[in-house]
Amino acid sequence: MGSTFNSLIGLIILALDIWAIINVVKSGGSTGSKLLWILLILVLPVVGLIIWAIAGPRGNVRV
Template sequence: MTEVSGIGGFILLVLDIWAIVSIVGSSASTGKKVLWVLLVVLLPLLGFIIWLIAGPRSAKA
């Protein structure tokens, strides 16, 4: 069972890194970027889900 949670943790880490890169590359203001990154870092799963629904998107559209 430890391997499953380890794999899940790794997947969550990759998704959080993807979210942070997307946040930093977005056209949002610096203050909003900092708040979004803090949310994703402090609450990895919940922060990622909230970002996925309502967060700023990357500027390359």
């Protein structure tokens, strides 16, 4: 049962990381900024996702 739970958590984190990377790519930030955010999310999947959620660029935000 533990293995199934860990696999489910891993898939959820993977899906959220992919969603975050797509939003970074769609954002209006500079290319260098986008690259740094993507690298942060890829190198530190959980921590990078949390940092991106708090301070990262948003894609296609209409004000």
